[in-house]
Each structure stands twice: as structure tokens, then as C-alpha cells.
Amino acid sequence: MATKASRSAARVMMAPAVVLLLGWMLVPLTMTLFFSFKKYLPLRGDSLERGLDWVGFDNYIRFVSSSSFWPSVQTTLIMVGGVLVITVVLGILLAMLLDQPFWGQGIVRILVIAPFFVMPTVSALVWKNMFMDPVNGILAHLWRFFGAEPVLWLSDASLASIILIVSWQWLPFATLILLTAIQSLDSEQLEAAEMDGAPPQKRFWFIILPHLSRAITIVILIQTIFLLSIFAEIFVTTGGAFGTRTLTYLIFQRVVDSQNIGLGSAGGVYAIILANIVAIFLMRIVGKNLDA
Amino acid sequence: MARATSTQRKLGTTLLAWAVGLLIFFPIYWTILTSFKTEAQAISDPPVFLFFDWTLENYSIVQERSDYMRFLWNSVIIAGGSTLLGILIAVPAAWSMAFVPSKRTKDILLWMLSTKMLPAVGVLYPISLIFVEFNLLDTRIGLVIVLMLINLPIIVWMLYTYFREIPGEILEAARMDGASLGKEILYVLTPMAVPGIASTILLNIILAWNEAFWTLNLTAANAAPLTAFIASYSSPEGLFFAKLSAASTMAIAPILILGWFSQKQLVRGLTFGAVK
Numbered sequence: 064m065a066t067k068a069s070r071s072a073a074r075v076m077m078a079p080a081v082v083l084l085l086g087w088m089l090v091p092l093t094m095t096l097f098f099s100f101k102k103y104l105p106l107r108g109d110s111l112e113r114g115l116d117w118v119g120f121d122n123y124i125r126f127v128s129s130s131s132f133w134p135s136v137q138t139t140l141i142m143v144g145g146v147l148v149i150t151v152v153l154g155i156l157l158a159m160l161l162d163q164p165f166w167g168q169g170i171v172r173i174l175v176i177a178p179f180f181v182m183p184t185v186s187a188l189v190w191k192n193m194f195m196d197p198v199n200g201i202l203a204h205l206w207r208f209f210g211a212e213p214v215l216w217l218s219d220a221s222l223a224s225i226i227l228i229v230s231w232q233w234l235p236f237a238t239l240i241l242l243t244a245i246q247s248l249d250s251e252q253l254e255a256a257e258m259d260g261a262p263p264q265k266r267f268w269f270i271i272l273p274h275l276s277r278a279i280t281i282v283i284l285i286q287t288i289f290l291l292s293i294f295a296e297i298f299v300t301t302g303g304a305f306g307t308r309t310l311t312y313l314i315f316q317r318v319v320d321s322q323n324i325g326l327g328s329a330g331g332v333y334a335i336i337l338a339n340i341v342a343i344f345l346m347r348i349v350g351k352n353l354d355a
Numbered sequence: 356m357a358r359a360t361s362t363q364r365k366l367g368t369t370l371l372a373w374a375v376g377l378l379i380f381f382p383i384y385w386t387i388l389t390s391f392k393t394e395a396q397a398i399s400d401p402p403v404f405l406f407f408d409w410t411l412e413n414y415s416i417v418q419e420r421s422d423y424m425r426f427l428w429n430s431v432i433i434a435g436g437s438t439l440l441g442i443l444i445a446v447p448a449a450w451s452m453a454f455v456p457s458k459r460t461k462d463i464l465l466w467m468l469s470t471k472m473l474p475a476v477g478v479l480y481p482i483s484l485i486f487v488e489f490n491l492l493d494t495r496i497g498l499v500i501v502l503m504l505i506n507l508p509i510i511v512w513m514l515y516t517y518f519r520e521i522p523g524e525i526l527e528a529a530r531m532d533g534a535s536l537g538k539e540i541l542y543v544l545t546p547m548a549v550p551g552i553a554s555t556i557l558l559n560i561i562l563a564w565n566e567a568f569w570t571l572n573l574t575a576a577n578a579a580p581l582t583a584f585i586a587s588y589s590s591p592e593g594l595f596f597a598k599l600s601a602a603s604t605m606a607i608a609p610i611l612i613l614g615w616f617s618q619k620q621l622v623r624g625l626t627f628g629a630v631k
Binding site: 069070072073074076077079080081083084087088090091092094095098157160161163164165166167168170171172173174175176177178179180181182183184185186188189190191192193194199201204207208231234235236239240243244277278281285288291292294295298299300311314315318319324327328330331332334335337338339341342345346349350 | 365368369371372373375376377379380382383385386389397398400401402444445447448450451452454455457461463465467468469470472473474475476477478479480481482484485504507508511536561564565567568571572581582583585586588589596599600603606607610611613614615618621622625626630
């Protein structure tokens, strides 16, 4: 029974976490909102001490009407969409494979999960240099071996290359979660279907896939949130060149490279709104789980 | 009813699964292997897989030339420090939410999670401004604070899902026997909570170790951890494959090992308890 004393004790114990997160959320958010309505170009002499000019929604309008905005939205959609399709489809296949009985299950599982633990800068650089280098990369060796002209991966197929790198990093995550979900599937149900003469495809579409739908949704939502803010992989490979400038990277360039804080902040607000739209759906699912 | 799987089918699955597993693991294997080659062997065509003069030279060169140990130490302090600080703040919060739930507990938990969704780039400038103001730029303590804050929601969530599995009746029984709140936490709750806390620590060290937005943007020379150290190889230096490999291997080895221990907790931690 929760007594009055334990209730107030609970409140005290919760306070540090709540206050810190509240500050972490509100302070920067308020500042970003503030800057987004100001003309703020530190390199041209604007400074906080002298006061910034209020420009209304100018930054918001300029951010979306700049020639780099729509391409960056397109790049973001292709990248997030591409990685999601690859990781979810391969993740389902891989999870079903790993769920079968075979020798060395534990070791193969470890091999498959390993890429997830590699820090983003390492995986991006290893792929960029040792695999995708047009002269000395493994893929160039392979292409030459088959008599083909090596591909300039990160300039001619830059977006696809980054999708490949990011998919490699996130496939283990999707596989691991889908495998956990498959393992909770009641095997008797599958056996019953098999005895009733349902062919493998039917078993997949009518039993396995519906059972996985919740896990797939969770994988998609969580990955989307992380993928929308992909940064290091672009930073160390193309630096946003060759059509790999995502919305996140565009905002980063506005703030850091061109030092246009007002414009970058307006972009930041757009990114925050976008992330929150995805987040609402994720929270619904997670919230439902709390009641159970 | 158990179904007998034919040996033949099991053999086929084994071959396929191993082929796929090795293919996925290949980039890591190749990095580790290349770190023991000379630069000439590293780029030889056709590639050499086993028969080359194994050398440790790259490791000593990387350490000598760039003072690798300093970056490693920064990574250890930042990942370890932010995790421990986060645990200290999260344990009481998760404990009270799990054992003294109120009507608002669910809302608070979901709100905490929502702070995790804030895109970092949207608040990059404000945070750098605050860092400049408080002299935190390029300091370890600054990164410890930021990484603690971005991972705090995950820590609270994971601990909460673990604590909720501890039966409340045991706590009540202890209370009936006259145990005070402090004793209850120390002697009854802690032993049962240790496994959950340990897995939470493990997962968060991994997340903090690999974090590559704030560590790249808020550090320069002094506090840069391994993520930033490796990023410096995106310059032409990255074309020295053997050295890049040695540096990479050292940067990922500790976390690969920790990661393998935490496979199971990974699912729970990263899905906020929605998939177990």
C-alpha cells in the first residue's frame, strides 16, 4: 500500500530526473525558437549583446524556398525509406533463417549482430576506404576481377553507397528484434497449419507476418527516429556532397558552415516537428504496452 | 508435439546461415585482418587473406603518432561517467515509478521518452552557446553531462521495466516486518535489482561510446573521444589502410566484447520494453 509518506518520497526521488530532462528539453528548444525569428549572422557582426533584429517568419520562408531544401527532403526520404525497406525485408528473412535449428546458432547470431556495435565513424570510414575506394578498395578488386570498370561509389552512386553503409549498421537491430518476436510465436499454431496442408508461403503470409506486425512497426518507428538524424556517416564520407545532403545535414551546414543561425534554427524547428510526428506513433504503441 | 527435422535440412540451413553470417561480419573481419598487414599488403590485388607477414607495427605507429591512449581514455571517461551519473539519477526515479505508481506515472514516462526524440541538430547552436558560456566546450565534463541527458530516458525506461518485474509483495512483507525505507531499498530491493541495473549500465556504455553527433561537434583537441579520433582519418590519412584498420580495431574491440554480453538486454533497452 502506498502511504502518504511514500508518495512524497517518490516525488522527491523522481524530481532530479524530471527537472534535468525538463531543462534539457525546454532551454535549448526555447533558444532555437527564439533564434528562428531573428536575423543572426555572427560573421556579419550580429551579436547577442547588441540585440538581434526580429524578422518574423522570414527564416522559415527562406529555409523552405531555398534551392537546397526540396532536394534535401527528397534525399532524406530516399535514404530513410531505402534503409527501412532493406533492413526490414532482409531482417525478416534473416530472423526466419536464424530461428531454424542449425549448428553454431550462437556464433552466427554474434556474427550477425556485430555491426551494430561498430561506432558510426568507423563503419563509415572502413566502407569508404577499404571497400569503396575506386583504386584499392575490395569492391574495386572484385569488379576488376570480373573485368568490369571499378565504380566511383561515393561520387557516382553516393546515395546508394550511404544507404548500403547505414543498412549494414541497422540490419542487426532489425534482425535481433524480429528474431525475438518470431521466437515468441506459438509453434503449435504453425504445426497445425502445416498439418492442415497450408503451404510455406501461406504460413508466412497468414501466420508469421501478422504475428510480426507489431515488432515490424516498432522497428520502423525507432529506426526512422534514428535515421532522420543520421550524421556521422555523411560527415566522414561525402560531407553532404554528390546529392547526399539530408535535411539534418542541411541544417548542420546552415548553422556551422554558413553560420546563419536564424536560418538554421528555423530548419531545426522543422526537423523537430517532423521527428515529433513520427514520435507520436511510436509513443502510442509503447504507451499501450505500459497498460498491459 | 515435436517435429523431427531431417539432418539434411539442418545441414542446408547451417551452410546458408553461416554464409550469411560471415558475409555480414566480413567488413569487421577484414578490418581486424588488415590491421596486421603492412601498407603494401593492405592494398595488394588480389587481396591477401592469411598468408602475409603478420605485424603489430601499425598499432605502435598509431599510438605514437596520434597519442591513441588519450582518446581511449576520453572515451572511457565520457561513456563510463555519463552512464554512472545517469544511473545515480535514474535509479530513484525508476524505483518510485515502479513501486509507488500514480495516475501520472505513465504520462511522465512517455514524456521522458519524447525528449529522446528531439533531433540533436535542431538544438546544436543553443547547446554550443551554453557550452561556451559555461566554459564546457571541449571538456570531458561537458560531454559527460550531454550524453547523460540524451541517454537518461533510456536508462529510466530500462530500469523501470526491470523494477516492475520485482514482486511488490516482497517489499510489503519487508515493510510489515518493520523495515525502514532505507533498509528496504538496501537489503530487499538492491539484490533483486542488480541484474537489471547491470544490463542497463552495459547498454548505455555502448550507446555513449558510439555516440557520434555531440562528440564530433562539441570537442576539438582535449576532450575528443575515439569517435572524433577516427573521424580525423576522413582526411587523406584514411588512405593508409593498415593504420586506419589498426585505429578502428582498437576503437571497436572493447565495445564488440561488451556488446556480445548484452545481446538480450539490447532488444528490451532499444524498444523501451515494447519487445522482450
